[in-house]
Amino acid sequence: MGSFNEVMAAVAFVINGTLAKAGGRFLPLCHAAAARAGWTPEFHITGKAEAGVAAARDAAADGADLVVAVGGDGTVRGCAEGLANTGIPLGIVPVGTGNLLAATLGIPAHARAALAVVLGTRGTRCADRRIDLATADGAPFTAMAGMGLDAAVVAATRLKHHFGWLAYAMSGAVHLALPPARFTISMDGGAPVERDARSVVVGNSGLLPGGFTLLPDARIDDGLLDVGILAPHGPFGWPKVATRVLTHSRHQDRHLVRFQARTVQITAHSTLPREVDGELVTPDRTLTVSVQPGALIVRAPLAG
Known part of the structure; x- marks a missing residue:
């Protein structure tokens, strides 16, 4: 399976705010990767997992075809909650700590390689996979x-x-x-x-x-x-x-x-x-x- 870009054009990046402050490297990196792959990007800089929930929900409501969590397990968890049962795929760029779901899925640890996977570029072979969510006290x-x-x-x-x-x-x-x-x-x-x-x-x-x-x-x-x-x-x-x-x-x-x-x-x-x-x-x-x-x-x- 090759690029998804023929059917999916709008991508929303939800970026852990502490990472964005670290020289602002990840925001321009994601912007450049989306531009090369032909996606139309938007960006949400968050400070807490709760903000990631709202950002992912807003992106889905605004018509995003893909939401990408850029951060660790807290960022991924927030985006997963916001996208649960919406049918909108979640991509992961694991640049925080833990990164347990990314490791389970086999997503590369390097940010550029992970972006190639989630955006379907560089001849990468990727697919949308339906998985379970768990809830702890709801x-x-x-x-x-x-x-x-x-x-x-x-x-x-x-x-x-x-x-x-x-x-x-x-x-x-x-x-x-x-x-x-x-x-x-x-x-x-x-x-x-x-x-x-x-x-x-x-x-x-x-x-x-x-x-x-x-x-x-x-x-x-x-x-x-x-x-x-x-x-x-x-x-x-x-x-x-x-x-x-x-x-x-x-x-x-x-x-x-x-x-x-x-x-x-x-x-x-x-x-x-x-x-x-x-x-x-x-x-x-x-x-x-x-x-x-x-x-x-x-x-x-x-x-x-």
Whole structure:
């Protein structure tokens, strides 16, 4: 499949405002790429994910044929919410932190190469793909949400905009000794699962920052959520979990167990930090996650 330009002429770029301030490089880069490919561009510079929601909705209402999120997972999440169930495709230029959905889709990490994919230029082979959205307490997200250690790591990370996944890894190492919490996890109305665990995560995608796979069976278009309960015990617990993540192992035991469901209710016996797509949400004792099958169209490279 080649260029989409014969049928799609108007593209709206939603650019993370902090990136736009960094020398203003990304706005002219997107403008030049659109001009070369024959698109008519418009630009929305945003400061928060909520602004991305409104920008994407406005662009869709104004007749945009394609909306491109230029930023990290927060920018992508905002645009995905704004475009959910509209039929307008979302393109991604992953130039922020995390970039979990972009990595799952195989979108290049380099901005120029990603623009070539989303705009259908340079002989790139791309297609519009329908994927699922998940919601955490009603708010859409694209990759992963969780309670416990993963959210504590996000809360303690102060350098992620400069060091990306390395900042998560550094913060994670500091928090490995935190005590476990008691969780009750209910899935699809079945019998609750009780666990003492460090973290419970629910993924639409199975990737962690850095490209590591925590949930190897997670698929963004299968209509299911994948649940991971991390409960390492003893001096060898964390090394065992790390080995399984690094080797994409599906082995399960008390250290790491996985489930699949369409709705997930997580209840902790104490108030814990919570995160959605690498961004903190208000600490609480519960997190309810559900899936919206096929709610979003994304533009991605074709395999091969």
